[in-house]
Amino acid sequence: MSEGQKPQRPLRSNFPRGSYLGAVRAAQWRNLGISEEDLTKPKIAIVNSSSELATCFSHLDGIAAQLKDAIRAAGALPFEIRTAAPSDFITGAGARGAYMLAARDLITNDIEVAVEGAQLDGMVCLVSCDKTIPGQLMAAARLNVPTIVVACGYQPSGEYKGEHVDIEDVFVGAMHTLTGKLPVEDLIGMSQNAIRGPGVCSGLGTANSMHIVCEALGMALPGSTPVAANSEKMFSHVREAGARIVQMVLDDQRPRDILTPGAFANAVKAVLAVGGSINSVKHLQAVATEGQIDVDIYKLFEDCADQTPVITGVRPVGSHTIEQLEAAGGARGVMKRLESLLDTSAMTVTGKTVAENLADVTIADADVIRPVDNPFANSAAIILVRGNLAPQTGIVKFGISPTKARVFKGEAICFWTSDEAIAAIKDGRVKPGKVVVMRGAGACGGPAMGGGASRVVFAIDGAGLGEEVAMLTDGHLSGLVCKGLVVAEVSPEAASGGPLALVEDGDLIDIDLDRRVCDLLVDEAVLEQRRAVWKKPAPVNDTGWLKIYRATVSETPQGVVLNASRTQSGR
Structure with a gap:
């Protein structure tokens, strides 16, 4: 907004001069150095999940400073707000990792309190590590105030003994x-x-997958993901976002104008095309649920799997690096390759459609971002399965290896904690041909899907059993997991009495990715007998925030969001 330009529409942040709210806000803000003239400008929240606990967030204050300058230069008033800043490798130490996913919804509510409470006009969300991205997108969808997302980049990795x-x-x-x-x-x-520096994990885990999701949804500027943290390219997008959000506020361009069913389909296809994190599934569903958008993300992943080839092979799915993906064209390059499969009429934060944003895009390296007719794999890297063990869903991060087994039938060996499972692996009790069942790690049982399922996967790999056993869990996996045949997020979960709770050692389990099934081969009469005597396990980590989370969290098909009506469910 140029000097002297008046807002094009009434701003909700402005209250009549001399009114109670107008007067007390003016008193507060004048003491912060804000002039009366500035009080009439659009007021923009900078959502900053800064923290000194983890390198993922250590650079965000510097980004926020440049963003403030850009917003002021565009004629608006920036207000920096803070949220929780969960990092899996730091925050995962307590409560068996339960604080990680639980923090996602805490972030959403942090933002609501600050932005809705103060009636600010728009938001720029600085997204970094895994849970900040969906947490901030969920808030954008819920509050529906003009919002633009800025990805704050990936960290530089290093070498050890001459190897990456x-x-x-x-x-x-x-x-x-x-x-x-x-x-x-x-x-x-x-x-x-x-x-070797700040930013999120450098592989194509959940953080970089969700950064790409932001761009594919149209909520981040085209060409801004993935990006090296603190690079000039990143800061260029920061400054551009600062200017753009002001115009979005003046134009009243809101998230639900962008978050259409077509935009969600575009994001799903982008995740499938890069073989991204399976956590993208529940996070995208959570965004849709918060925005009251009628989209079944799980069905979209099922329906789009066969038509969307895997056209990149970034670690851990392949051998390329995130730096190579960025240099080849990043998310915009991937979307250009997928253009014929996308809803190109979808609107974006630029005020232009996907088609307009992709008009002049070229791919710099055709081996890193391949054409759809020459992909790394035609079969999906992310596969949803169902069956009598997973009536709602289960998710497999299969990857692109043509030699991995797609069918597994074996006897169950069951555990309620990751520590028990890892001890059995170390003791040699988990033998080739077994199906490791690790339960009690779902949204309620963990709670918040804490429980260390990823540790069990890597322990199996470390024991040399990666291709010789399969695994089922109602917990979630790190986005960096792409080893063995693992069915995660089995739903309904065991702690809620789902079929996974009824499995006993020695039961035969059939997993078939070609048929997309996960079945327990036990007579229904036997299962009914087990159901009749089953008792709900005592909750763990059932105090404070985690107790509130357990009492209100919804099931996986809704994206594991908080739902106050759940407090009556007896959890």
Whole structure:
């Protein structure tokens, strides 16, 4: 907004001069150095999940400072607000990891309190590590005030003994050390060299997958994901976002104008095309649920799987790096390749359609972002399964390896905690041909899907059993997991009395990815007998915020969002 230009529409943040709210706000803000003239300008929230606890968030204050300058230069008034800042590798230490996913919805509510309470006019969301991205998108969908998302970039990784090393290698290596496959000294050496700067995990885990989702949804500027943290390219997009949000407020362009069913389909196809994190499924559903948008993300993943080839192979799915994906064209390059499959009429934060944003895009490296007729794989890297063990859903991050087994039938060996499962792996009780069932790690049982299912996957790999056993869990997996045949987020979960709770050691389980089924081969009469004597397990970590979360969280098909009506469900 140029000097002297008046807002094109009434702003909800402005109250009549001399009114109670107008006067007390003016008193507060004048003491902060805000002039009376500035009080009439659009008021923009900068949502900043800054924290000194984790490198993922350590650079956000510097980004917020430049964003404030850009917003002021565009004629608006920035207000920085803070939210929780969960990092899996830091926040995951307490309550068996339950605080990680639970923080996602806490972030959404943090934003509502600050932005809706103050009646601010728009938001720029600085997204970084995994849960900040869906948490901020969920708030945008819920509040429906003009919003633009800025991805704050991935961290530079390092080398150890002449080989590439990143945080994924450290995560896997820790479980390999636990099972005796990797010396402790090498694990320590890897951890000392894996991260060379701020930003999110450098592989195509949940963070980078969800950054790409933001762009594919139309909520981030085209060409802004993935991006190296603190690069000039990132800061260029920061400044552009600061200017653009002001015009979005003046034009009253809102998230629900952008978050259409077509936009969600575009995001689903982008995730499938890059073989992204399975956590994108529930996060996208959560955004749709918060925005009251009638979209079944799980069905979209099922329906789009066969028509969307995998056209990139970034770690952990393939051998390329996130830097190579960015250089080749990033999310915009992927969408250009998928153009014929997308809803190109979908609107974006630029005020232009997907088609307009893709008009002049070229791909710099056809081996990194391949054409749809020459993909890394025609079969889906993310597969949803159903069956009598997963009546609602189960999700498999299969990857693109043509040699991995797609069918597995074996006897169950059951555990209620990751510690029990890992102990059995170390003791040699988990033998080839078994199906490891790790339950009690769902939204309620964990709670918040805490429980360390990823640790069990990597322990299986470390024991040399990655291709010889399968695994089922109602917990979720790190976006960096792409090993073995693992059915995650089995729903309904065991703690709610889902079929997974009825499985006993020795039961035969059939997993068939070609038929997309996950079945327990036990007579229904036997299952009825087990159901009759089944007792709900005592809740764990049932105090404070996690108790509130458990009491109000919805099932996986709704995106594991909070729902106050659930307090009456007896959880």
